[in-house]
Structure formats: structure tokens, C-alpha cells
Amino acid sequence: MSTTANKDQRALLPGHHMVLGETDKLRLDSGVEFGPFTLAYQTYGELNADKTNAILVCHALTGDQYVADDVHPITGKEGWWCEIVGPGKIIDTNKYFVICSNVIGGCLGSTGPKDTNPETGKPWGLDFPVITIADMVRAQTMLIDALGIDSLFAVIGGSMGGMQVLEWCKSYPERVFAAAPIATSFRHSAQNIAFHEVGRQAVMADPDWCGGNYLLEGKKPARGLAVARMTAHITYLSQPALHRKFGRKLQNRGAITYSFDHDFQVESYLRHQGKSFVDRFDANSYLYITRAMDYFDLSLEYDGRLADAFTGCKTRFCIISFSSDWCFTTAESRLLAHALNAASCNVSCVEIESDKGHDAFLLDEPDFHMVLSGFIEGAAQGRGLN
Amino acid sequence: MHNDRIRVDLQLIADMVEPGTRVLDIGCSDGELLGYLTRTKNVDGRGLELSNEGVRNCVAQGLPVMQGDADRDLGDYPDGAFDYAILSQTLQATHRPKEVLSELLRIGNKAIVSFPNFGHWRARFDLMFRGRMPQNPNLPIMWYETPNIHFCTVRDFVAMCDEMGVRIERSMVLNESGSKVSSDGHSRFANFFGNQALFMLSK
Numbered sequence: 001m002s003t004t005a006n007k008d009q010r011a012l013l014p015g016h017h018m019v020l021g022e023t024d025k026l027r028l029d030s031g032v033e034f035g036p037f038t039l040a041y042q043t044y045g046e047l048n049a050d051k052t053n054a055i056l057v058c059h060a061l062t063g064d065q066y067v068a069d070d071v072h073p074i075t076g077k078e079g080w081w082c083e084i085v086g087p088g089k090i091i092d093t094n095k096y097f098v099i100c101s102n103v104i105g106g107c108l109g110s111t112g113p114k115d116t117n118p119e120t121g122k123p124w125g126l127d128f129p130v131i132t133i134a135d136m137v138r139a140q141t142m143l144i145d146a147l148g149i150d151s152l153f154a155v156i157g158g159s160m161g162g163m164q165v166l167e168w169c170k171s172y173p174e175r176v177f178a179a180a181p182i183a184t185s186f187r188h189s190a191q192n193i194a195f196h197e198v199g200r201q202a203v204m205a206d207p208d209w210c211g212g213n214y215l216l217e218g219k220k221p222a223r224g225l226a227v228a229r230m231t232a233h234i235t236y237l238s239q240p241a242l243h244r245k246f247g248r249k250l251q252n253r254g255a256i257t258y259s260f261d262h263d264f265q266v267e268s269y270l271r272h273q274g275k276s277f278v279d280r281f282d283a284n285s286y287l288y289i290t291r292a293m294d295y296f297d298l299s300l301e302y303d304g305r306l307a308d309a310f311t312g313c314k315t316r317f318c319i320i321s322f323s324s325d326w327c328f329t330t331a332e333s334r335l336l337a338h339a340l341n342a343a344s345c346n347v348s349c350v351e352i353e354s355d356k357g358h359d360a361f362l363l364d365e366p367d368f369h370m371v372l373s374g375f376i377e378g379a380a381q382g383r384g385l386n
Numbered sequence: 387m388h389n390d391r392i393r394v395d396l397q398l399i400a401d402m403v404e405p406g407t408r409v410l411d412i413g414c415s416d417g418e419l420l421g422y423l424t425r426t427k428n429v430d431g432r433g434l435e436l437s438n439e440g441v442r443n444c445v446a447q448g449l450p451v452m453q454g455d456a457d458r459d460l461g462d463y464p465d466g467a468f469d470y471a472i473l474s475q476t477l478q479a480t481h482r483p484k485e486v487l488s489e490l491l492r493i494g495n496k497a498i499v500s501f502p503n504f505g506h507w508r509a510r511f512d513l514m515f516r517g518r519m520p521q522n523p524n525l526p527i528m529w530y531e532t533p534n535i536h537f538c539t540v541r542d543f544v545a546m547c548d549e550m551g552v553r554i555e556r557s558m559v560l561n562e563s564g565s566k567v568s569s570d571g572h573s574r575f576a577n578f579f580g581n582q583a584l585f586m587l588s589k
Contacts, residue, residue, distance in 0.1 A: 318445060319452075337452050338462040346430075348445045349452035351438055370446045378448015 032129040040109025041101035045093035057100040058157030058164035064108040067100040104139040105131040107282035126212035158182040158361035173313040178379035185332040187297035196290040199228030226274030238324040238357035306339035317347040318375040322360040395564030407469035413476035417444035460489040500584040505539030505577040540577040556586040
């Protein structure tokens with residue numbers, strides 16, 4: 001399904017693109033046999049001769065493959081995890097070969113709903129098959145296979161990235177030496193599904209969404225997607241963090257205006273977040289990826305006995321949560337850790353004190369960095385990489 | 387990096403552990419014993435620690451440790467998951483020492499337990515002549531602030547083991563600085579002169 005239009009779009013994005021599933025298609029959880037499809041990915045550092053130093057970094061809902069680029073091709077800012085990934089950093093690209101791919105269903109180069117459906121010659125829109133976290137990971141395994149890597153030294157990711165980490169460990173334990181699921185859970189909670197549904201309804205309520213066919217109609221559901229992002233963004237912060245940053249401060253004015261203008265700084269900030277998001281994200285991708293997270297529940301196929309998902313798993317785990325994260329709470333992380341204990345797995349579980357909410361995993365949090373760094377170092381020793 | 391000298395009482399525990407075994411260190415603090423066992427005895431070690439700071443420090447050293455509580459969080463571990471379950475200087479701070487001890491022996495084939503001895507002569511002296519709760523370098527915290535809520539003497543502990551049908555494989559008592567005073571934790575001598583007691587138990 002690499003039509004000329006899709007190729008042209010991708011040619012504008014720097015980095016690698018691999019066409020996969022040409023002969024053996026990707027079997028999706030929904031039963032659809034999908035392919036060929038493209039995964040866009042970035043790599044940093046060099047793969048060693050034994051191919052034992054590869055780290056797969058999995059991105060979150062609105063993240064992408066540009067994890068450690070100095071300049072993001074669309075936002076112009078630095079990559080989303082430059083705090084952690086880079087030469088001499090915690091995930092040291094002088095030492096490790098780091099791979100990060102845009103998830104299938106995404107909108108930064110990997111095949112997703114904004115691409116052209118080869119059967120119709122039109123953008124997929126809502127005809128794109130529903131994707132799950134397991135589908136994302138299955139697609140990643142095809143990429144890792146194509147790169148000639150049998151076993152990954154580590155799979156690391158936060159939030160939805162952490163879900164992929166856990167899916168890797170459940171489905172391909174022999175291919176993952178160490179795993180760091182961060183600010184995540186083995187299942188999406190009712191509260192998280194609820195917030196996602198608010199976001200999706202905001203997109204769908206925008207008349208410019210056009211039943212998902214906005215690309216054909218030459219429109220963009222920018223207002224709906226911006227509202228979705230604004231809502232979601234609140235859930236990524238915490239009450240204390242919001243208060244510290246904004247309080248009740250007014251935006252460039254001395255007094256309230258008795259209007260619905262953005263009097264408060266927090267309103268202005270959220271509007272900005274929403275507006276800048278729509279420039280870099282596709283609305284239908286947002287629907288598909290939020291859905292993938294909602295459907296995620298690792299315990300489902302084991303009648304709720306999560307431990308059974310990890311029977312015999314030799315991977316070392318380091319589960320990290322943040323005290324003020326109310327999307328993915330420490331309580332959920334502890335359930336996961338207890339299940340891994342029950343499966344006799346090698347597991348560390350740490351809560352980092354932070355008032356920065358769910359987003360803390362993306363920010364400068366020295367305790368978090370110390371823990372992750374120690375875990376990776378220890379695992380590297382275990383793998384004979386030091 | 388490590389000169390591999392650890393606290394004397396921890397060294398005595400480490401000496402009880404066979405190389406290459408599976409060890410759960412409950413209340414592992416900053417990982418001194420767990421790290422030592424991992425480095426020098428090649429054990430497959432795990433830790434459980436109440437304080438977030440302790441957990442952070444352990445994981446930052448590459449030790450697999452999770453935040454948890456001896457009273458609450460032992461239930462998830464499968465039967466016989468470890469060769470040794472170690473509980474060092476923590477039993478007296480648990481809410482249900484007896485249940486904790488039986489959990490140790492469910493999870494581990496052997497349990498190694500150390501605790502401060504309330505039967506030590508100085509504790510007896512403090513109570514008898516000063517009329518005050520004992521305070522000494524091993525029990526430095528005032529009664530109203532101490533996390534130690536279930537004190538016992540060596541003989542109390544032995545009686546509990548008898549009642550539970552637990553076999554005492556080895557026992558010893560240590561002085562203030564953690565050096566061995568007697569290799570027989572059962573005796574009246576031990577209960578009088580031992581500052582801390584160290585037991586290896588099995589079912």
C-alpha cells in the first residue's frame with residue numbers, strides 16, 4: 001500500500017522507513033490480515049557485532065520515533081526523551097543501539113488512517129482496521145526481525161510505551177533481557193477509558209471531522225482534536241503542578257474581562273497545547289491509538305490471573321511509577337509487581353516522589369533517572385555488556 | 387568500587403548462605419547484605435523494603451528490590467520460591483511476627499531471622515533498677531517513637547518456634563557491635579549476654 005502519495009508524504013520526514021508484511025502479512029487481533037505496511041523508525045548508536053546491545057524505546061500516545069533527535073522535523077523542538085536518550089546519557093547511545101519506531105496506526109510515517117487505502121485510492125479514514133497494543137508490538141517484532149536482531153537488551157517505555165513493554169514481555173519473553181515499564185499499567189483503567197472517550201467524542205463532534213473523511217473533504221477537525229488534547233493534557237499533570245505553574249494568574253491583563261476570553265494563564269496554556277497538537281497529529285490516528293490503549297488488558301486472556309501472563313519469563317523488570325500520577329497510579333504498578341512476584345520473575349518496583357503527575361517520566365526527575373540508570377547498568381552487567 | 391566489608395552482624399548472616407542460591411531479603415534497607423551476597427556468593431537475590439528511599443538506592447545499584455511490607459506483601463510469593471528468606475532486625479517491627487515467620491518458612495526453604503534481645507542484662511537492668519524502657523545503641527529510639535512494637539527475648543523466640551513446630555537449625559547471639567558471643571542461642575547465658583540473636587530456621 002505504498003502509493004505514490006504516501007511515499008511523497010514520507011519523503012518529507014527524515015529517518016528510516018521499512019516496508020513490512022509484503023509476503024507474511026501482519027495478523028491483527030481483529031482478525032484482519034494487514035499488509036504490506038510501513039514502519040517509520042529512528043536508530044541511534046551502533047549495533048554491536050553480537051547484536052546484544054539493542055534497546056527498543058516505545059513511545060507514548062502522542063509520541064513518535066524522534067526520541068533523541070536534536071530537532072524534531074515538525075515541532076522544531078528536541079526529541080521527546082532527550083533527557084534520557086543520547087550520547088553519555090542514561091540510555092547511552094555511545095554504548096547501546098537504540099531503536100524507536102512510530103506505532104502502526106500513527107501519523108508520523110508509519111502506516112495509519114491518513115494513508116491511502118490501496119483498494120480505494122482514498123485515505124483509509126475509519127476503514128483503517130482497529131489496532132491493539134499487541135498489534136503494535138507484532139509490527140515491531142517484524143521490524144526487529146528485519147534488522148536481524150534476535151534478542152533485545154532492553155525494551156523501555158512510558159505510558160502507552162510501557163504497555164508495549166509489557167506486551168513484549170508477555171508475548172516474546174525470550175526476546176527481552178530487561179524491561180522498564182514506566183508510568184503504565186497492565187490494563188487501562190475505567191477512568192482512563194472515560195477520558196479517552198471524552199477526547200474521541202470531542203473529535204467526532206467537530207463538523208470538520210466529516211465522519212472521519214476530513215482528508216477527502218479537504219478539512220481538518222482542528223477544534224475537536226484541540227479539545228481532546230486539552231482534556232488529556234490536564235490528566236497528565238497534577239493539581240499541585242498546575243497550581244504551582246499557573247495558580248490563578250491572569251494572562252497579560254491586570255483584571256478579569258467579564259468575557260470568555262482566556263483570562264487565566266492556565267486557559268491560555270491549554271489553548272496553546274491544543275493548537276500546537278493539531279499541527280503535528282492526525283485526528284483519526286488519535287481515535288485509533290486511544291482505542292488501542294482502552295482495549296489493553298494483559299490479564300484478560302488469563303481470566304484475570306495476571307501472573308499467568310508471565311509464567312517462566314526470565315526478563316528482569318523495573319517498574320517505575322510516580323506518586324502524583326493519577327492516570328497510572330502506584331497502586332496499579334504494585335498489582336503488576338505482585339503478579340510478577342507470584343510468577344517468580346525478577347522484578348524491581350519503585351515509586352518516585354514527584355508532584356508533576358503522569359508527565360513526570362518525560363521531565364527532569366533526578367530520582368527517576370538514578371533508578372533507571374542503576375537498573376540499566378545492572379542489567380548490562382548481567383548481559384555482559386560492560 | 388566495593389571493599390566488600392559489611393556490618394559484622396550482616397556478615398554472620400551472609401556466612402549462613404550457600405553460594406548460588408535464591409535469596410529474598412525482607413527489609414533489605416539500602417541493600418548492603420543483598421549487594422554483598424550478589425557480588426560475592428553469586429546468589430539470585432531479591433529484596434523487599436518499606437522505605438522508598440531504600441528501594442531507590444537498591445535499584446540504583448542494580449539490585450532487584452520492590453517496595454513492600456513484611457506484614458502485607460509476602461503473600462504473593464509462591465511456596466518455596468527461595469532457598470533463604472532473610473529477615474534482619476525487622477521481626478520486632480512487624481504487626482504479626484508469628485504470621486510473618488510462617489510466611490518466611492513458606493516462601494523460603496530456610497528462614498534466617500535476627501532481632502534485638504530484650505532479655506539482655508542491660509535491658510533487664512534498665513527495667514529493674516531505672517524503671518525505664520531500655521535504651522542502648524541497638525535500641526536507640528524512645529518508646530513513643532520506636533517502630534519496634536513486638537519485642538521479645540531469645541527464650542520467647544525459642545518458645546514461639548517450639549509452639550510452631552519450627553526447627554532451629556542454627557542459633558547464635560551477638561554483642562553490641564554484632565560480633566558473636568555464643569553459638570548456642572538456646573542457653574540462659576545467651577539470653578542474658580546476647581544483645582542480638584540470629585537464628586536459622588526450617589520447617
